[in-house]
Amino acid sequence: SATTHLLGLHAVRTFRPGDPVLDDGLLRLCLAVNTDDGVPFLDSQDLWLTAVAGLAFTAEDSLARQVPRMADLVASWQAPDGG
Secondary structure, eight states: OHHHHHHHHHHHHHHOTTOTHHHHHHHHHHHTOOTTSOOOOOSOHHHHHHHHHHHHHTTOHHHHTTHHHHHHHHHHTOOTTOO
């Protein structure tokens, strides 16, 4: 997905700003542009965002109590094969 790809590129740019993987990653992202000029985004945003938010919530005492409920929700979406 474009979101995951951009998130990875952002991390590389932050911690290894001169790394050649940035140019390659941007090229690959440009090559993924659809005929309607859109890029593949992120399906299952509810699952992905719940998981990421849960990680962030662990750092904030007033929100941390919600994490077990969020984890149960994420686990309920797990496929029978573990994926």
